[in-house]
Amino acid sequence: PIKDIYAREILDSRGNPTIETEVLTEDGTVGCASVPSGASTGRYEAKELRDKEKQDRYCGRGVELAVNHVNDQIAREVIGMNVYDQLEIDRLLVRIDGTEDKSNLGANAILGVSMAAAKAAAKSLDIPLYRYLGGVHTKRMPVPMMNVLNGGRHADNIIDFQEFMLMPVGACCFKEGLRMCTEVYHMLKALLKGRGYHTGVGDEGGFAPDLPDTDSVCKILLEAIETAGYIPGKEIALALDAAASEIYDRDYGKYVFVGESRGREKKVTRSTEELIDYYAELIEKYPIVSIEDGLEESDFSGWELMTARLGLQTQLVGDDLFVTNSKRLAKGIDCNAANAVLVKVNQIGTLSEAFDTICLAEENGYRSIISHRSGETADTTIADIAVAFGTGQIKTGAPCRSERVEKYNRLMKIEEEIGMEAEYKNPFMDGK
Ligand code: PGA
Ligand code: ZN
Numbered sequence: 001p002i003k004d005i006y007a008r009e010i011l012d013s014r015g016n017p018t019i020e021t022e023v024l025t026e027d028g029t030v031g032c033a034s035v036p037s038g039a040s041t042g043r044y045e046a047k048e049l050r051d052k053e054k055q056d057r058y059c060g061r062g063v064e065l066a067v068n069h070v071n072d073q074i075a076r077e078v079i080g081m082n083v084y085d086q087l088e089i090d091r092l093l094v095r096i097d098g099t100e101d102k103s104n105l106g107a108n109a110i111l112g113v114s115m116a117a118a119k120a121a122a123k124s125l126d127i128p129l130y131r132y133l134g135g136v137h138t139k140r141m142p143v144p145m146m147n148v149l150n151g152g153r154h155a156d157n158i159i160d161f162q163e164f165m166l167m168p169v170g171a172c173c174f175k176e177g178l179r180m181c182t183e184v185y186h187m188l189k190a191l192l193k194g195r196g197y198h199t200g201v202g203d204e205g206g207f208a209p210d211l212p213d214t215d216s217v218c219k220i221l222l223e224a225i226e227t228a229g230y231i232p233g234k235e236i237a238l239a240l241d242a243a244a245s246e247i248y249d250r251d252y253g254k255y256v257f258v259g260e261s262r263g264r265e266k267k268v269t270r271s272t273e274e275l276i277d278y279y280a281e282l283i284e285k286y287p288i289v290s291i292e293d294g295l296e297e298s299d300f301s302g303w304e305l306m307t308a309r310l311g312l313q314t315q316l317v318g319d320d321l322f323v324t325n326s327k328r329l330a331k332g333i334d335c336n337a338a339n340a341v342l343v344k345v346n347q348i349g350t351l352s353e354a355f356d357t358i359c360l361a362e363e364n365g366y367r368s369i370i371s372h373r374s375g376e377t378a379d380t381t382i383a384d385i386a387v388a389f390g391t392g393q394i395k396t397g398a399p400c401r402s403e404r405v406e407k408y409n410r411l412m413k414i415e416e417e418i419g420m421e422a423e424y425k426n427p428f429m430d431g432k
Pocket of ligand 1: 319371
């Protein structure tokens with residue numbers, strides 16, 4: 001049984017407060033977990049609770065209220081529960097919050113307890129977390145989607161799309177895939193530097209130069225891949241996260257490309273149809289295998305159109321669109337919107353609900369990708385989750401900034417532990 005629960009305020013990778021939670025069991029085991037936080041958060045995500053009325057503390061971003069919810073209300077109810085009954089613990093957390101979007105106790109308060117309980121359970125059984133959550137047959141390693149170039153809300157540059165990622169689809173194992181992409185990352189730095197661009201990094205560790213448009217970003221990425229000695233597309237493919245909700249102008253009804261506008265000295269905008277055409281062009285020119293949030297988060301009919309046009313050849317990932325919520329995913333499945341779902345545990349608030357979403361995706365032929373947030377901590381739970389649920393893909397940033405690298409290092413360790421049984425495959429080869 002759970003003997004005690006304790007939460008405290010710590011800092012995340014952007015210097016914003018977040019929650020660290022400890023769950024103590026009767027046998028003396030402690031599970032500790034901390035909660036990440038997004039910058040380009042989706043409108044339909046579960047709500048993280050911040051101390052908005054205390055503007056004099058961390059500009060109103062403190063999480064004292066959420067911490068108190070864990071230490072008072074949640075602790076009172078959850079202490080005494082069976083730590084191995086994750087589903088019951090998560091259900092209880094949802095019940096005591098009582099709202100659809102977890103705005104009462106806060107998704108941050110709830111998630112910390114959900115993850116710390118799982119970690120305490122695994123530790124008290126003396127098995128790694130990925131085995132506890134995934135079972136004895138767990139063996140599939142994820143292909144990283146390594147975000148090497150940051151734009152949008154994650155950097156102060158003029159790149160309109162948020163993320164440009166490398167996927168080592170032709171690697172033989174996770175460790176080699178990581179090496180290949182890391183070499184390209186270093187090559188990219190040298191190329192940028194050589195051309196007089198800044199090589200400072202954004203929130204997820206990717207470079208954040210003032211490249212004028214998507215074309216020039218894709219070109220330099222291809223050059224970096226080739227110069228590092230790899231075959232674009234075959235060994236290393238490209239993936240984008242447009243984070244289109246962030247560039248959508250609701251009143252105007254179009255996507256506004258502020259950065260691109262600056263270079264062209266005229267306002268560059270694209271309608272839904274024009275943006276889909278633009279993606280089609282990019283896919284034609286570059287080995288882009290995956291586009292996330294290509295359209296904004298409420299436009300299910302636009303997504304349906306995009307999926308009909310591009311979905312056969314390209315992975316179309318709903319992040320802000322689905323927000324790891326099985327109800328929103330079900331709506332997408334109903335109208336054939338997207339063909340993959342991004343899974344961020346803090347978008348929904350409990351491990352069990354994230355697992356439900358992954359199952360629903362699987363049953364309907366949608367892929368799942370486990371993901372970090374742009375605000376992270378040293379917590380590596382998502383590495384274990386990616387292996388446990390065998391989703392085959394993970395987004396966890398560049399090979400830079402410890403809060404990102406920690407997850408990659410954890411994955412290398414897991415691959416070593418699984419040993420000969422470990423499986424690594426191109427997620428686009430067998431349709432999954
Ligand atoms: P966020 O961005 O964590 O800032 O929301 C990540 C993403 O959009 O994938
Ligand atoms: Zn995204």
